[in-house]
Amino acid sequence: MDMARPRLSLRGSIAARLAVGYGLLVAAAMAALSAIVYFGTVGVFERSIDNKILAEQARLAKAWHGDGRAALVREIDVLLHDLIDTDTEMVGLFDANGRLVAGNLRRWGGLPPGQRADGSLAFDSMRRNGTPVSVRIVATRLGDGSRLVVGRDLVELDAVRDVVERALLVGAAVSILLAFFGALWFRWRLDARIGQIRRTTACIAAGELSSRIEVAGNDEFARLGEDINRMLDRIEALMEGVRHVSNSIAHDLRTPLGRVRSRLDRALQASVDPQALVLDARLAIEDIDSVISLFDKLLQIAALEAGVRAGSFEPLDLAAIARDMTELYEAAAEEQGVTLAYLGPDAAPVRGDRHLLANALASLIDNAIKYGCGGGRIEVRVDVREDLAVLTVRDYGLGVAAGEMDKLARRFYRVDQSRHLPGNGLGLAIVTAIVQLHGGTLELRGAEPGFEASMLLPQGR
Numbered sequence: 001m002d003m004a005r006p007r008l009s010l011r012g013s014i015a016a017r018l019a020v021g022y023g024l025l026v027a028a029a030m031a032a033l034s035a036i037v038y039f040g041t042v043g044v045f046e047r048s049i050d051n052k053i054l055a056e057q058a059r060l061a062k063a064w065h066g067d068g069r070a071a072l073v074r075e076i077d078v079l080l081h082d083l084i085d086t087d088t089e090m091v092g093l094f095d096a097n098g099r100l101v102a103g104n105l106r107r108w109g110g111l112p113p114g115q116r117a118d119g120s121l122a123f124d125s126m127r128r129n130g131t132p133v134s135v136r137i138v139a140t141r142l143g144d145g146s147r148l149v150v151g152r153d154l155v156e157l158d159a160v161r162d163v164v165e166r167a168l169l170v171g172a173a174v175s176i177l178l179a180f181f182g183a184l185w186f187r188w189r190l191d192a193r194i195g196q197i198r199r200t201t202a203c204i205a206a207g208e209l210s211s212r213i214e215v216a217g218n219d220e221f222a223r224l225g226e227d228i229n230r231m232l233d234r235i236e237a238l239m240e241g242v243r244h245v246s247n248s249i250a251h252d253l254r255t256p257l258g259r260v261r262s263r264l265d266r267a268l269q270a271s272v273d274p275q276a277l278v279l280d281a282r283l284a285i286e287d288i289d290s291v292i293s294l295f296d297k298l299l300q301i302a303a304l305e306a307g308v309r310a311g312s313f314e315p316l317d318l319a320a321i322a323r324d325m326t327e328l329y330e331a332a333a334e335e336q337g338v339t340l341a342y343l344g345p346d347a348a349p350v351r352g353d354r355h356l357l358a359n360a361l362a363s364l365i366d367n368a369i370k371y372g373c374g375g376g377r378i379e380v381r382v383d384v385r386e387d388l389a390v391l392t393v394r395d396y397g398l399g400v401a402a403g404e405m406d407k408l409a410r411r412f413y414r415v416d417q418s419r420h421l422p423g424n425g426l427g428l429a430i431v432t433a434i435v436q437l438h439g440g441t442l443e444l445r446g447a448e449p450g451f452e453a454s455m456l457l458p459q460g461r
Helices: 014-067 067-082 155-205 222-265 274-305 308-312 320-337 354-371 402-407 427-437
Strands: 089-094 102-103 122-126 129-139 147-153 312-318 339-343 348-354 377-385 388-397 441-446 453-459
Touching: 014 067, 014 089, 014 129, 014 147, 014 402, 067 089, 155 222, 222 274, 274 354, 312 354, 320 339, 320 354, 320 388, 348 354, 348 453, 354 377, 354 388, 354 427, 354 453, 402 427, 402 453, 427 441, 427 453
Parallel strands: 339 377
Antiparallel strands: 089 102, 089 147, 122 129, 129 147, 312 348, 377 388, 388 453, 441 453
């Protein structure tokens, strides 16, 4: 069989879509980070320049309002000769006719054309020593018709902006490469993990029920693998059970059907004695009845496992059921020389089906009488443990070997020492199905001496 690795197309591959999504997410994250870095550097620098311009404008406006134009001219001179940002600061006082009265704007080519004197900051372009430069500038009109212009050369801001933009471009290129190769690695990892699961399922579909997913680590894929492996264990156990049941049914049907055929064959002989014919017919009917009983029990187990009777549950007293069944079987136990006794509280509330629980207990008592009669005593006991009501049947007979304890609840399984007794090995299988229908568990264990079977049922109010 060709067990080539499954190939996933881009259109149908969740790994590819997740990888693309991962790459887009990384790209979006890098874009957001770049915007934060850009506005956190260039933006802060721009705000710092604006604050300086506005502070200088306020200082000069204060001088004007204090002593008029003469004081303003003196303050402009002080500002230009304080050796602070003298290379980038721009100051100019223009009269009503547009002539420069004070300041350093002559070397900048004068007032920018169309500059509005409304006191708002604006970006503009001027020429410094014949070289065009960008500036940040604000112009205000004074009371005598003159205009005050304050600004800054943005050469330093432009340099910072260029450095930041180049750094972001390089970072973006590196990020794109990392996102691309990261997405490829991400898809490869997903393909590898998903491919392993698909290969395992392909092996199982081909009939290799023992195949299991290799589990490594503790991530989501590991937990998924563990869940699938548990499911496969359960499926394999069910398939093994089906094979066992099929083999057991074939074996158990062959013997009675063979006897029925032999008796019918004798009945066809003309020389058969009428009394022998009646006896053969009666025995054939008994064999057919045993086959019908076998199928009835199998159908009962199937119905219990399907939860058909769960809708008839009602509040019950498990202790009362145990006392009633103990009284019912006392006579049968005495015939076998066994004392049957009930031990337990007056009440043990549960929720369930009275008929099913009584049948389960009857099956356990019947097994104890049949296989544990050598011990002379059988106890039916009810215990209440936290949220559980426990119904236990114990005998003091020979017990069961430890190696066979886990097999007792299998359908058609019978221990060697009981094969000569009537039965078909379905009793404990039916009890297990009844207990599981009630949300409980059946525990089987050696009691030294004897054998003990316990039904653990959730309490009900």
